[in-house]
Amino acid sequence: xxxxxxxxxxRRYLMDTPxxxxxxxxxxTRVDAxxxxxxxxxxxxxxLKQDAIxxxxxxxxxxxxxxxxxxxxxxxxxxxxxxxQVAEKNGLDWKGNAVLNSFDGKYRVEIRFKERIQFGxxxxxxxxxxxxxxxxxxxxxxxxxxxxxxxxxxxxxxGEIAKYRILRLxxxxxxxxxxxxxxxxxxxxxxxxxxKQYINFYERDESGKFCQIILNFPSL
Numbered sequence: 001x002x003x004x005x006x007x008x009x010x011r012r013y014l015m016d017t018p019x020x021x022x023x024x025x026x027x028x029t030r031v032d033a034x035x036x037x038x039x040x041x042x043x044x045x046x047x048l049k050q051d052a053i054x055x056x057x058x059x060x061x062x063x064x065x066x067x068x069x070x071x072x073x074x075x076x077x078x079x080x081x082x083x084x085q086v087a088e089k090n091g092l093d094w095k096g097n098a099v100l101n102s103f104d105g106k107y108r109v110e111i112r113f114k115e116r117i118q119f120g121x122x123x124x125x126x127x128x129x130x131x132x133x134x135x136x137x138x139x140x141x142x143x144x145x146x147x148x149x150x151x152x153x154x155x156x157x158x159g160e161i162a163k164y165r166i167l168r169l170x171x172x173x174x175x176x177x178x179x180x181x182x183x184x185x186x187x188x189x190x191x192x193x194x195x196k197q198y199i200n201f202y203e204r205d206e207s208g209k210f211c212q213i214i215l216n217f218p219s220l
Contacts, residue, residue: 027039027040027041028040028041030043030048030051068215068217072199072215072217075199076111076197076199079098079100079109079111079199080094080111082100083098083111096113097110097111097112097113098110098111105204106203106204107201107202107203107204108201108202108203108204108210109199109200109201109202110198110199110200110201110202111197111198111199111200112197112198112199112200113195113196113197113198114195114196114198115192115194115195115196116192116193116194116195116196117163117190117191117192117193118191118193119161119163119166119186119189119190119191120188120189120190120191121189122185122186122188122189123161123166123185123186123189125185126182126183126185126186126189127153127182129178129179129181129182129185130149130153130169130179130182132178133149133174133176133178133179133182134146134149134150136176136178145172148165148168148169149169151165152165152166152168152169153165153166166186167186169183169186170183170186170187198217199217200212200213201213201215
């Protein structure tokens, strides 16, 4: 009996897999003031050094600013909590300014609230009545007062009226019914648009004078 010849397995010829080209490393760039990406290799070393010091300094300044703002908010929170607790002992809510002193009298904390106001349309009506008063008053009436009243409604270079001049008019005790009506209109015209808090710190020096510890909080 003849043996069957062995069948040789077919050789598989694998095609060479093409090599994937290596990705090129990205070229380091910096974005300039015009928004263009500039290769670092063509930027002068002194410019790169300046950029590094500016960036480092600004980052530190931002962190410091954030910390100061956080501390400022904490100062207000601590002082307001204390004042509210004092008021609540008397069945009240705390309102207004306050001055707190340390036991030895060396330190002082002052908290103030300042309202920012603007005037409504009633101010124009008040001006009309004030103009009536000036026309009605005799020529021999107080010249200085007439000048102050006339100046009150003058505008500055920005076209704005000096608020303190308008408010100052209410101090004069003028017994004229039209004037009184004008003052009532000024009262109605006052609108509180915002309230800003201020907190100041003081330390008494050797001469006994309180010197402010400058932190420039109002600008934050």
